[in-house]
Amino acid sequence: MGEILVRQGGGWAAPQVVGYALESELQALLAEHPALVPGVGPDGRSCREFQTEPGPIDLVIVNENGEITLVECKLASNPQIRREIIGQLFDYASCFWKMDVNDFLAKWRNRGSDLLADLDDEKAEVLREAVARNLADGRFRLVLAADEINKSLKRIVEYLNVMSGSETSVIAVAYTRMNHGTLELLVPEIYGQESAEAKANQSEPVRVVWDLPAYRTWIQENDSQAIAGFDVLVAAARSAGLFLTGSLAVKPSAGFPILDSLGQQLGTLSVLTYGAMGISLELNFNRLAAKPLDERPPADQLQDFLDDLSEISEFSSVAENLKTTDFRSRAPNVSLRTLSPGAIEKLVSALKGLMSSPS
Numbered sequence: 373m374g375e376i377l378v379r380q381g382g383g384w385a386a387p388q389v390v391g392y393a394l395e396s397e398l399q400a401l402l403a404e405h406p407a408l409v410p411g412v413g414p415d416g417r418s419c420r421e422f423q424t425e426p427g428p429i430d431l432v433i434v435n436e437n438g439e440i441t442l443v444e445c446k447l448a449s450n451p452q453i454r455r456e457i458i459g460q461l462f463d464y465a466s467c468f469w470k471m472d473v474n475d476f477l478a479k480w481r482n483r484g485s486d487l488l489a490d491l492d493d494e495k496a497e498v499l500r501e502a503v504a505r506n507l508a509d510g511r512f513r514l515v516l517a518a519d520e521i522n523k524s525l526k527r528i529v530e531y532l533n534v535m536s537g538s539e540t541s542v543i544a545v546a547y548t549r550m551n552h553g554t555l556e557l558l559v560p561e562i563y564g565q566e567s568a569e570a571k572a573n574q575s576e577p578v579r580v581v582w583d584l585p586a587y588r589t590w591i592q593e594n595d596s597q598a599i600a601g602f603d604v605l606v607a608a609a610r611s612a613g614l615f616l617t618g619s620l621a622v623k624p625s626a627g628f629p630i631l632d633s634l635g636q637q638l639g640t641l642s643v644l645t646y647g648a649m650g651i652s653l654e655l656n657f658n659r660l661a662a663k664p665l666d667e668r669p670p671a672d673q674l675q676d677f678l679d680d681l682s683e684i685s686e687f688s689s690v691a692e693n694l695k696t697t698d699f700r701s702r703a704p705n706v707s708l709r710t711l712s713p714g715a716i717e718k719l720v721s722a723l724k725g726l727m728s729s730p731s
Contacts, residue, residue: 376559378552387552391447391519398445398517398547399430401558406433408558410543410565411513412441417487419480424467426460430517432480434487438502440468441513448520458528458542461514465540468512473504474703493629493640493659494619501625501644511539521546521563529564582618582626587643590624595650598708602643602651604716605708612724614641627656632669633729641723644705651708653719655690657699670730674699680722684715 377384392398399420402408406416415436421428431443442464446457468476477500480487487503488496506512516525521544532542543564550557580586584606591599606616609628619625627642639657646652660668668674682691686706693701711719 376550376557378555378557380553380555385552387550387555387557389548389550391549395430395445395447395450398447398519399443401547402443402445402517403431406431408547408560409433409441409443409515409517410545410562411435411439411541416441417485419483419485419487422483423479424464426463426467429464434499434503436499438499438506439513440503440506440511441515442468443515443517445517448518448522457516458525458532461516461542465510465512465514468507469510471507473500473507476503476507488658493637493656494617494627496658497627497640497642497656498619498621498625501619501621501623504646505623509539512541514540514542516542516544518544518546519548521561526563533564579620579622581620582624584616584618584626587616587618587624587626591651595645595709598651601708601711601713601716604713605643605653605720608717608720609641612720613727614720614723616643624651630657630723631727633727636667638669638726639699641719643708646705649705649707652705653708653711654702654705655687655694656702657694661697661699669726673726673730677722677726680718680725684718684722686711686715687719 376387378387379385403418403420406412406418407414409416412433413435416433417435419432420430422432429442430445431441433441433443435441442461444457444461444464477487488500491499516529525544529542529544536542541564543562545563546561548559548561550559582590588599588602588606591602609615614628614630616626616628619627624643624645627640629637630639630641632638638660639655642654642656644652644654678691678695681694682688689704690701690706693703
C-alpha cells in the first residue's frame with residue numbers, strides 16, 4: 373500500500389493504522405457494506421455465520437445476478453492467515469457445490485433474513501434460478517479478507533487463479549483501518565482481482581429470453597421425455613387463461629403468472645430445470661402469502677383449491693405444505709416427466725378455480 377496523507381489545517385499528515393481488535397469487527401463491517409467486497413456490486417445481500425458441515429463460514433454474499441461470494445475474515449495475528457485459510461475456503465466451497473437451492477435458502481433464513489424478500493415473483497425466480505445454477509456448477513468467488521496480506525499469500529492467490537478452472541476465482545483483500553483525529557479511514561487493497569476477472573470474462577455465459585418457442589426447443593433437445601407433458605401443459609393453460617412468460621437467464625426459466633379475478637397476481641406456476649429431475653413444476657404463492665386476508669380470495673375458495681390439488685397424487689405433499697405454511701412453501705418440485713396428461717389437466721383446472729370470480 374502506498375503512503376496515505378490527510379490534510380488538516382495547514383499541513384499534511386499520515387493517519388495512524390489502528391487495525392481491528394477482533395476478526396468479528398471486520399466481518400460485521402463487510403456484512404453491513406457488502407459492496408466493499410470485490411465483484412459484488414451495490415445490490416449484494418449478505419448472510420453472516422452461514423452454517424456448513426465443517427462449521428460456519430464468516431460471510432456469504434449473493435448479488436443481483438445470483439453470483440455467490442464466500443468470504444472468510446482473518447487478522448494477520450492469526451496463524452491461519454497463511455496456507456490454512458486457502459484450504460479452509462476451498463473446504464467451504466466444496467460444501468456449497470451441488471447444494472440444493474432450497475437448502476441454501478433455508479440456511480440463509482435460519483440466520484434471520486430471507487434472500488428473496490422484497491422481490492416480486494419474477495425477480496425472485498430469476499435470482500433463485502441463478503443461485504441454483506451457480507451452486508450446481510460450483511461457480512464461486514472466494515475472498516480472503518484481512519487487515520494485512522503477506523507475500524506468500526499473494527503468490528498463492530495469483531497461482532490459484534491461473535491454474536484453477538473458470539468456475540472459481542480467488543481474491544485476497546487487505547482492509548487497512550486508519551484514523552486521524554476524529555476521521556476514520558478504510559483503505560482496501562486487492563490482490564488477484566485482475567487475473568480472476570480475466571478468467572471469468574473468458575467464460576461469461578450468454579443469457580437469453582426463454583419464450584415459448586425457445587423453451588420448447590430446449591426441452592425437445594435436452595429432456596425429450598418431458599416434451600409431451602409440456603405441450604399438454606401449455607395447451608391446457610392457454611384454455612384456462614394462463615400464458616407462459618419467459619425470463620432472461622442462461623438456463624431455461626419461465627412460468628405461468630396466476631392472476632385472480634381482478635387481474636392481481638397471486639403467484640406463479642414456474643417451469644424450471646433441475647439436473648436429473650429435468651423439467652419440473654413449482655407452485656410459488658409468495659405474493660398471495662404477503663397479502664392481508666381482506667385482499668386474498670375467500671377462504672373457502674382457497675380451501676377448494678387445496679382440496680383439488682391434494683387429489684392429484686403427485687401434488688398432495690405440495691398442497692399439505694401450502695396449507696401448513698399459509699402458502700409460503702414452494703416445496704417439493706414435481707418432475708414433468710412423471711405427470712400424466714390427466715394430472716396436468718387437473719392441476720390447471722385447480723388453478724382455474726382459484727383464478728375465477730368467487731361464487
